[in-house]
Amino acid sequence: MRKYVIKGGNELHGEVTVSGFKNAALAIITSTILVEGSCIISNIPKISDVTVHLEILKRMGASVKLLDDTTVEINCAHLRGSRAAFDDLTRKTRASTYLMGAVLGRFGSAHVSMSGGCNLGSRPIDQHIKGFESLGAKVEIRNGIIHITAPDGMHPARIYFDQRTVGGTINVILAAVRVPGLTIIENANKEPHIVDLANFLNAMGAEISGAGTDVIKVRGVHKLHGGMYSIIPDQIEAGTFMAAVAATGGEIVIRNVIPKHLECISTKMIEMGIEVVDLDDALLVRRTGELRRTNVKTMPYPGYPTDMNPQTGVLMCLARGTSIMTEGVFQDRFRYVDELRRMGAHIQVDGQIAIVEGVHNLSGAPVQCCDLRCGAALIIAALAAQGVTEIGNIEHVERGYDNMVAKFNSLGAGIEIVEFQDEEELANA
Numbered sequence: 026m027r028k029y030v031i032k033g034g035n036e037l038h039g040e041v042t043v044s045g046f047k048n049a050a051l052a053i054i055t056s057t058i059l060v061e062g063s064c065i066i067s068n069i070p071k072i073s074d075v076t077v078h079l080e081i082l083k084r085m086g087a088s089v090k091l092l093d094d095t096t097v098e099i100n101c102a103h104l105r106g107s108r109a110a111f112d113d114l115t116r117k118t119r120a121s122t123y124l125m126g127a128v129l130g131r132f133g134s135a136h137v138s139m140s141g142g143c144n145l146g147s148r149p150i151d152q153h154i155k156g157f158e159s160l161g162a163k164v165e166i167r168n169g170i171i172h173i174t175a176p177d178g179m180h181p182a183r184i185y186f187d188q189r190t191v192g193g194t195i196n197v198i199l200a201a202v203r204v205p206g207l208t209i210i211e212n213a214n215k216e217p218h219i220v221d222l223a224n225f226l227n228a229m230g231a232e233i234s235g236a237g238t239d240v241i242k243v244r245g246v247h248k249l250h251g252g253m254y255s256i257i258p259d260q261i262e263a264g265t266f267m268a269a270v271a272a273t274g275g276e277i278v279i280r281n282v283i284p285k286h287l288e289c290i291s292t293k294m295i296e297m298g299i300e301v302v303d304l305d306d307a308l309l310v311r312r313t314g315e316l317r318r319t320n321v322k323t324m325p326y327p328g329y330p331t332d333m334n335p336q337t338g339v340l341m342c343l344a345r346g347t348s349i350m351t352e353g354v355f356q357d358r359f360r361y362v363d364e365l366r367r368m369g370a371h372i373q374v375d376g377q378i379a380i381v382e383g384v385h386n387l388s389g390a391p392v393q394c395c396d397l398r399c400g401a402a403l404i405i406a407a408l409a410a411q412g413v414t415e416i417g418n419i420e421h422v423e424r425g426y427d428n429m430v431a432k433f434n435s436l437g438a439g440i441e442i443v444e445f446q447d448e449e450e451l452a453n454a
């Protein structure tokens with residue numbers, strides 16, 4: 026097994042380049058199922074979630090070739106059919122839910138196993154199902170497999186989501202893109218990766234308008250053709266580096282960003298006393314003084330992202346005074362709090378609200394990642410803490426951050442990856 030060993034107390038200095046956006050890459054890779062031609066996709070992050078999705082496509086009969094470190098060529102012209110029941114793979118990511126929409130959109134039926142991903146509380150798919158049913162499909166779950174069929178064919182529809190959902194919005198776009206006629210999605214999410222997916226599909230011949238607003242219109246086309254596309258930069262990775270330098274102090278330039286996508290995060294950082302300078306496709310982020318307390322409520326884009334809740338929680342721990350974090354998206358986002366308490370954080374959680382009393386210092390401790398963004402937060406806390414922190418369950422971080430350790434070390438972090446045998450392995454040795 027492996028763990029991160031981090032000696033805290035170093036300021037961060039230097040330049041770092043952000044990789045392609047995980048959540049856009051996963052949606053776009055899966056959407057190639059709808060395309061009968063070769064898609065060359067660049068700026069793909071090197072993370073294990075992407076490896077899982079490429080493996081799923083290969084098992085379905087796609088040709089997948091890595092052209093270089095960050096570019097992949099996918100051809101789904103000769104897929105075997107509408108079955109993608111690979112429980113061993115789909116339970117590793119949340120984005121495998123997109124198989125439902127993509128396979129249904131391509132074949133008119135789908136038989137896919139259930140998805141997994143971060144444990145952030147109950148993650149129902151009722152809105153996805155509502156969307157598929159509006160398009161004429163029937164959905165049944167049997168033996169861990171979601172069977173989606175449309176015995177009378179699919180038809181366009183007007184769908185009004187009862188609840189904002191990124192995954193639901195993406196799935197309905199995927200299912201509708203090849204259904205003749207006009208499908209209208211109301212109360213849609215506006216996240217940058219929804220826009221990126223629509224741009225990709227449009228580049229392959231789809232007719233989607235309104236992505237980035239809360240009404241998305243999909244005019245079904247007969248077929249999609251191949252082409253080339255580059256994934257947008259990962260704003261959550263950029264936000265994670267911003268939070269890291271805010272926690273440790275220092276000055277870094279974060280390259281390959283779209284500052285517009287980061288406005289919600291930059292504004293909050295500035296409120297907390299961080300200097301953020303927009304350099305067009307880069308941000309200079311500097312902390313010289315003390316961190317100021319703040320309140321945050323996470324919500325769908327363009328609100329403050331839930332995927333920055335844990336990293337921002339660390340900053341609140343280090344700020345002067347009492348801050349309040351309200352989680353507006355997931356039921357169980359605060360699992361990271363127990364780990365931060367081991368490092369001396371003063372946080373009380375009541376339902377969806379965390380009250381964070383700033384402490385003078387966090388102290389190194391053995392901690393465990395409980396999900397991807399918890400992992401990012403623990404790295405940030407460890408970098409800022411006094412003493413040595415050992416972080417276990419680092420696979421969570423590797424699922425979603427490309428080359429995180431090397432990137433942090435290039436900024437002077439000094440993170441070591443240490444191999445070890447746990448008690449169980451030792452007992453069985």
Ligand code: EPU
Nearest residue numbers: 048119120147148149150151152153190191192354355397
């Ligand atoms: N929800 C429902 N019914 C549904 C769908 C969602 O009640 O049918 C609820 C969820 O339980 C949740 C809320 O709606 O409380 C929002 O869920 P949403 O569908 O928007 O999230 P998601 O599609 O499951 C994606 C990202 C998450 C990110 C959220 C919110 C991917 C693969 N995942 O999840 O990313 O936190 O949107 O922005 O794109 C991460 O990257 O660490 C991550 C967890």
